[in-house]
Every structure is written in C-alpha cells, then in structure tokens.
Amino acid sequence: METRELRYFVAVAEELHFGRAALRLGMAQPPLSRAIARLERRLGTVLLERDSRGVALTGAGRVLLREGRTALEAVAAAEARTRRAGQPGLVLAAKAGASTDLLARLLAAYEAGPGAVPVDVRLCQYGEQGRLLRRGEVDVALLHLPFDSTAGLDTEELHTEGQVALLPAAHPLAARRELRLADLADLPDLPAPRYPRADGTHPDGPGPAIRDHAQLHQLIALGRTCAVLPESCRTQLRPDVTPVPVLDAPPVTAVLAWPPDSRSRPLAALLRAATGG
Amino acid sequence: METRELRYFVAVAEELHFGRAALRLGMAQPPLSRAIARLERRLGTVLLERDSRGVALTGAGRVLLREGRTALEAVAAAEARTRRAGQPGLVLAAKAGASTDLLARLLAAYEAGPGAVPVDVRLCQYGEQGRLLRRGEVDVALLHLPFDSTAGLDTEELHTEGQVALLPAAHPLAARRELRLADLADLPDLPAPRYPRADGTHPDGPGPAIRDHAQLHQLIALGRTCAVLPESCRTQLRPDVTPVPVLDAPPVTAVLAWPPDSRSRPLAALLRAATGG
DNA sequence: TACGGCGATGCCCGCCGGGTATCGCCGGGT
C-alpha cells in the first residue's frame, strides 16, 4: 500500500464525498474513484458503501481510516525528523508564557555548556506540544504534569511547585491571603476557563475558551474568568491581576519530554544541562 | 514520501550495498540508486555517505532507518488489519503448548455464546505474540505475565497460578516433594534453557536455545535441561518428565491482550466469554 | 418527466519508474 493511496482513502473517508475529497487533494474526481477502487481490489475488501445518495464507511473502512491515519502520521513524523536531523539545531516546544524563567535558565545553562547547537524555541498553544513531539516537528518539549500527557514519551523532571489563583485585582477574593479550590468552584462572576483538549477542541461551559497565556491573563484582567497556575507565573503578572496561593491545588511538575529512542547528542547535552549535570 | 521509497531506503540502509539491496528488492541497481538520490533531494539531506569503498549511514540516515521501519510497520499493520476486518472471524495468537486447557475452555465458552464467529488459533513461538499483535496479523493474543510484555496493549487477566519445575524423571531432584529456585540455579547437568528475546535472538549461555514447548519438553525428557512452568502444564506431561512445585517462583498470570482502540464486536464477545460474563 | 447531483467508465496523454548498457573511480593484486 502506497502512502498516496492512504492519503486518498483518508480524504474520501473524512469527506464521505468523492468530489469534495478530490477538490481537497487537488485532483479530479475520476482518478480518485479509480484509485479507491484499485485499493479495494488489492485489499480484497469493500471499504466504502456507495449508496445512490452519498458514501458510507464499511467496517473495514473504519479500520483503515483509524489505522491509516496513524500510519500516515508515522510516515510524516519519519520525514520531519529526518529533515531536521540533516541540519544542526534543536527545536524545543513550550507553552507560550508558561515557565518562562525556568526555560530561560535551562537555555542559558545549555548554551554555556560545550558543543551547544542553536535551540529554536517553538512557543505553542495549550496541549499542542505532545502532538508536535509525536509528529516529529520538535525534538523535545517542556510539559507540565498533571496537565499534559506524557504517554509514550521519555521524560526528565525539572521542577515542582505549588499553584496560585490568578484573580482580577478588583475581585473580593483577591484580598484573601489564601484560598482553597472549593472557594473558586462555580463562581458565577468568574466562570472557569475552558482549556483545549488534546484534539484542539474546547469543552462546553460558560467560561471563555483559552488558547494561550496572554489571552488568559487578559481575560482575567478584564474580570471575565480566573485561573489556577503554577507559582512561577508571579514573575510575569500584570498589575491588574492578583495571585493568591491555593493550598489544596495539586503541585505542578515541569518535565522535559522527548520521543523514546531519539537521544541525539544535542538532546543529551540539553538534558545534562537541565539536570544540572 | 511514498512507502516504496521508504522500503528502498531501508533495504539499502540495512545492506549498506546498493547491489545487494536491489537484489533483495527484485530490481536492478540503477533505478535504486536514482530513487535514493531523489529521496535525498526531496528531503534536502544526505542519507548515505558513498565512499569509494562501500556505503555508510549519515546521522539523518540513521534517523530515517529507525523512523522509517516503524512507519513501514504501521502501514503494514494498517493493511493487515483492514484485510482481516473485511472478512468474518477472529485470529488469536497463543504460545504453542501453553495454557492449552485454559484456551480450550475459553474457546468453548465463546463458541457457545451468541454471535460467535470462527476463531483461527495461531500457535506461535515464544515471545512472538506481541509482534504479531503490533503487526496487525492477529486480533488478540494469550500472553503470560511476567514473561510477555503488554506495553502498549489493552489487557484482561484470566487466571493466575503457581509454577512447577519440570525435570527429567530420572534426575535426583525429581524425587523431591518441593523445590526452591535456588535448588535449580546453576545445575551443571541441567543448564537453564535460553528463551528467545523479543527480537527472536537467543541470549548466550550453556543451555539449549528454545523455540516452543514441544522442543522444550523433549529436551527435558532427554535430560539436557529443566524448566519452571505454570502448574497447568501438568495436564500434558510426558511420562519421562516429572513436575515438582517451586515454592518461591513468581505466580504466572494468563492475560488476553489486544491493540488499544480495536474492540470489534467479535473481540468484545470473546472478552465477555473470557471473563465469564 | 425533466433536471441535477454524484460516482463510474471510456479514452487519451505525459511522465515517471524501471531496465540495459556504460562510465568513472578507486583499490588491490601481479
């Protein structure tokens, strides 16, 4: 099975419409129909039920859609990782605005060490780092447990800290010396922010949909929401946002994560710098 | 990147010789050379260092070899799973000769249930089941903890039991009522069998290299080795092999394992039958 | 009944993947 055939099938399976899929693929519809038919013949299986009104997936089609997507991801990751392995430099993914100081210290320590190569820091939206790692678009990512998943990745813990609530400076709770999570639950005037899920969509709810820290801080300053974040965010607060310790919030651990079996020489040096070795 | 190009590159990277790789691929050497050159041009990276005496991998080449193999495995698994999803029936992998009774009961229970489809039992060598699952060649496998790895698989525990030593009937230890692991360690006349590793190779040592139960039992009967196996193997012993309980051997758990996200209807029915539901 | 949307089919062409022959380079054997 060629990746082109897989791309074609995935496009048709997602659109459930040969014409639209062909448009998406930048080709005409007839060769697409023929390519799918050939694929079905070679697999000895019907993948799509062509009803007079549209297209539906068969059981085998559903299997190939799921498996084909992961196979295409693996091929794309192989390509991206090889491309970057050909040129010097590391690419590190970090949430925009999170752990800025830790990251700065880490990069300074690494660049002071021997054999340092340029590090391209890719700031990304919440939850995007795992995807970038798996897709091979970055070499290493700065994640935060327990928020980010490290399933299938190798990790190195860097730092653990407590959390503070960020509140609009004018809010009554901002005057408190300390808070508990229960104090922040279901505040009608400060609905909880809706962070994106792994697939990039947002859960439903009354609060604002969040993409990155800058947006979150602005929404807090505007009195539209509040958030519970690691203490280290204190160093970069705007004056109209007030931090208050949350005693029972789970501690947050910053970790470096990278795909297994990918310990290149520059990555190893970065890990040495990170662990103070 | 097309899978054909990946296959070509992996062949050359494994052989480190264009001529032999072309032979393995069933093609002539010149088009292979051109395909690799084209791949390098498209990736913008040199993958192979063509020295006048032979071929060597560059750093990027090593990356593409590793990543490309997993990508090709993913494509092959997608193809195999789709092929089998198109036709009814389950394929179950089990070690040849292990847990025969448990397996028989499981299949009987499943086939007595409603909507049972034919189950093709694929008997395989030690440690082969995980590979078959990951390659998509079987739907579900009967594994034994702690011997087999279930990393990356969903599992359902079936049965836990103690272990017995299998000894040549004529051996002095065969007369004992019970044993400890230390009694069996480093016996000069019964060197420990060498079970295959995940990649199919055998560790070094004085004992015989083992592939399956039949071979193992025969070697025990011949007085060439001994083994520690789950108690249930008692039901299928030859008369010239004697079981003796091993008090401190770790208990063995038989588990059903299957790839995550692949709970088809027949597989779900099998799991129901397995858990007595 | 006529029309429109959609996938399949027929037909043609250009390109690319593959084969054969040969070259260029280098290292070793005599």
Place this chain on the structure above:
DNA sequence: ACCCGGCGATACCCGGCGGGCATCGCCGTA
C-alpha cells in the same frame, strides 16, 4: 606500473500507470 574487478552514477529508452476530460448511468426531487 598496470590492469582488472567491484561498485555506484549516468545515459538512454520504453512501457505502464496516474491523472485529466468527456460522458454515462442511476436515482432522488421538483
């Protein structure tokens, strides 16, 4: 020193296949 042999690259040619255009067949709807 020279020649030969092994190996990868290059030159050139060809056939098949992937893709485009036009059209058909089917069916649901107005």
